[in-house]
Amino acid sequence: MINSYAEKPDFDKCIEAATDLLYQQDDLFTFNLDIRKLKYDRTIYFDSVQGYCVRVGVPIRRVMFGKNRLLKEGCTVKGDDFYLVLYNEDRRSFERQQWTMAHEIGHIYLEHEKDEDKEEAEAHCFTGQLFIPDYSLYRIVKDFNGACVSDIAEIFRVSNAAAQRRWNTFFRRKTVHTGKKDQAIWEMQREKVELYFYCKQNGLAFNREFFKYGKKRDLLKTADVISSFSELSNLFV
Numbered sequence: 001m002i003n004s005y006a007e008k009p010d011f012d013k014c015i016e017a018a019t020d021l022l023y024q025q026d027d028l029f030t031f032n033l034d035i036r037k038l039k040y041d042r043t044i045y046f047d048s049v050q051g052y053c054v055r056v057g058v059p060i061r062r063v064m065f066g067k068n069r070l071l072k073e074g075c076t077v078k079g080d081d082f083y084l085v086l087y088n089e090d091r092r093s094f095e096r097q098q099w100t101m102a103h104e105i106g107h108i109y110l111e112h113e114k115d116e117d118k119e120e121a122e123a124h125c126f127t128g129q130l131f132i133p134d135y136s137l138y139r140i141v142k143d144f145n146g147a148c149v150s151d152i153a154e155i156f157r158v159s160n161a162a163a164q165r166r167w168n169t170f171f172r173r174k175t176v177h178t179g180k181k182d183q184a185i186w187e188m189q190r191e192k193v194e195l196y197f198y199c200k201q202n203g204l205a206f207n208r209e210f211f212k213y214g215k216k217r218d219l220l221k222t223a224d225v226i227s228s229f230s231e232l233s234n235l236f237v
């Protein structure tokens, strides 16, 4: 008999793993959380399954079709000391591809050996936390009056369906993860959230304002480097 207790998903473990991954990023002020550009502590490559098949000379039909097909949305190839995440580039939506890749990252970080119901539920939980962290969602609901599901979809660049599911789970659960890392992640995300609600209140297009503000932010960063550089060079005059 299968021990059903052992087969239950460990959601706390998933939330912790996704939180750790977000926490090790230098900056989370991004319009989209681009999974391919995150900082990982293991070697992970990304490729489209279509591109990969061409490169290794495998007929795409063998991977994509028939009863032994490997892939509908995405999959991970495990090498000796690296992982290769493959995604289906026919799925045109950026959000969908990102979500698929994050799901695969979840399998990698949770060290899954199989892909059954428990592993699927865990990878899904990991992905939800990665895109929409528990504590950040809590702060948005608490600090920004009238925040709703469509705001969450816009802020975190996920589909409305994904935002809705996350929203429902959030309100069903009675506890919020409020550790040091959760708060640090919120601090990295707060700037974008504040900008979003500022745009909403003032009838401005968030995407345009985001990129304008992002440029100013980059300039400030560069200026910081220049001023410290000139300070440094003054020492040598």
Ligand SMILES: [Zn+2]
Residues within 6 Å of the ligand: 103, 107, 115, 119, 120, 123
């Ligand atoms: Zn999976």
